[in-house]
Amino acid sequence: MQPLLSIETVSKHFAAHQALRDVELMVGAGEFIALLGPSGCGKTTLLRCIAGFLTPDAGRIRIDGEDITRAPPYRRPLNTVFQSYALFPHMSVLDNVAYGPRRAGVARAEAQGRAREALALVGLEEMGARLPRALSGGQQQRVALARAIVNRPKLLLLDEPLSALDLKLRRRMQIELKHIQEKLGIAFIFVTHDQEEAMAMADRIVVMHGGRVEQVGTPAEIYRAPASRFVAEFVGEPNLIPAEPAGPGRIRLAFAGLELAAPEGTRCAMIRPEDVVLVEGAAPADLATAGGTVEEVVAIGPMTTLFVRCGDVLLKVARLGMSGAELHPGAGVTVGLRPAALHLIAE
Template sequence: MQPLLSIESVSKRFAAHQALRDIDLSVDAGEFIALLGPSGCGKTTLLRCIAGFLMPDSGRIVIDGENITSAPPHRRPLNTVFQSYALFPHMSVLDNVAYGPRRAGVGRAEAHARACDALDLVGLGEMGPRLPRELSGGQQQRVALARAIVNRPKLLLLDEPLSALDLKLRRRMQVELKHIQEKLGIAFIFVTHDQEEAMAMADRIVVMNAGRVEQIGTPSQIYRAPVSRFVAEFVGEPNLIPVQQAGPGRVRLAIAGLELPAADGMRCAMVRPEDISLIEGTAPDGIATAPGVVEEVLAIGPMTTLLVRCGDLQLKVARLGMSGTEFPAGSPVTLGLRPAALHLIAE
């Protein structure tokens, strides 16, 4: 089956800065893709190349089988929602949303009917007569979304549209945005530097670093099986434990004396804080143990994280529902490691 969008070996340079390096990506119809990475990694540059606001130096961009690499933005079957929302301040909400159909030659009555449908879809059907300045930030964000979807494009590009919202509203909008995307069946490409935002909404995440794609995968694959140290450290809170060669096809962890089968070149093992056990008494079968001392206790809401010193390593151990008083700083503890929870990384 032909993908909706194909990005083939796309590169872009600004003077001495290589912003994109041979990017390859395919997006299926109705898929929600998150471009995730730190500032300057190239995610917004890639989005602007797809939108037509930037021309790549090399490579191709194909939508629905048509090479649109050189096409101007208004000739591409997509729309963009910007971080600033870019609403016309002198127009009503209804006229803002109807602007796209009107510009495409649709009559006023039909354009307003389509705009009303789009506003209903984002839960703002009663807000049509208002001006943008009379709306909250979250409402303005939904107006911008309605304006982008009113013509039902094949692809919608979103450049950090939730970043200006407070945390509580941003989380609510994540849920609403995902529901709208699923209802419309439009492919979304969503730029964000927020790992939780990407994990909450995306079908697949594209992790970018220094103009390159580090990894493409489902949220679970990115979290549980990162292909590099960068991905492991950027997504979530990893514990990275050095390993040494222990014979052909095997490595040994720096703690717990645990040996694992491994391909050549593996440098460390990653284990997430929630996957380390606190052992009291005899360890269950299959669990390797390591002694440690609690150095610090971090209790944030329902989650408590212990910072535990094991030799030269400080490991994070996270527990939901632990009060934080059971293991005060200075307490000796025994940590348990399951081999299945360890993921080996080469870089």
């Protein structure tokens, strides 16, 4: 089955800086894709190449098999929602949304009818007469979304549209945005540096670093099986335990002398804080254990994270519903790891 969007070995330079390096990506119809990475990783440059605001130095971009690499933005079957929303301040909400159809030659009455339908999709059907300045940040974001979807493009590009919102509103808008995307069936490509945002909304996440794609996968794959040390460290809070060779096809971890079968080149093992066990009493047979000392206790809401020193390794241990008073810095504990919960990373 032909993908909706094909990005084929796309590269882009700005003077001596290479912003994109042989980027490859396929996006299916109706997919929600998050481009995730730190500032300067190339995610916005890639989005602007897809939108037509930048032209790649090398490679091809296709939509439904058609090469659009050098097509102007207005000839591409997509729309973009910008971080600033870019609403016309002198126009009503309804006229802002109807602007696209009107510019395409649609009669005023029909354009306004389409605009009302788009506003209904984002829950703003009663606010068409207002000016943008009379709306909250979340409402302006939804107007920008309605304006982008009014002509039902094949692909919608979103450049960090939630970044200006406060935390509670941003989380609510994440849920609303995902519901709207599912209702419309339009493919979304969403740029963000917020890992929680990407994990909450995306069908697949594209992790970028240094202009390259480090890994493409579902949120579970990115979190549980990162392809590189960078992905492991960027997504979530990993425990990375150094390893050294222990014979052909074997490594020894810097934790309880634990030995494992491992591919050549494995340099460390990752385990998430919620998978580290605090042992009380006799340890189960499937646990590798070591004694440690609590160095710090951090309680945030229902979750408490302990920082436990086991020799040269500092482990983060996450526990749900444990008060900070139960353990304190300086307390001795026994920590256990299940080999099945470890993910091996080569460097």
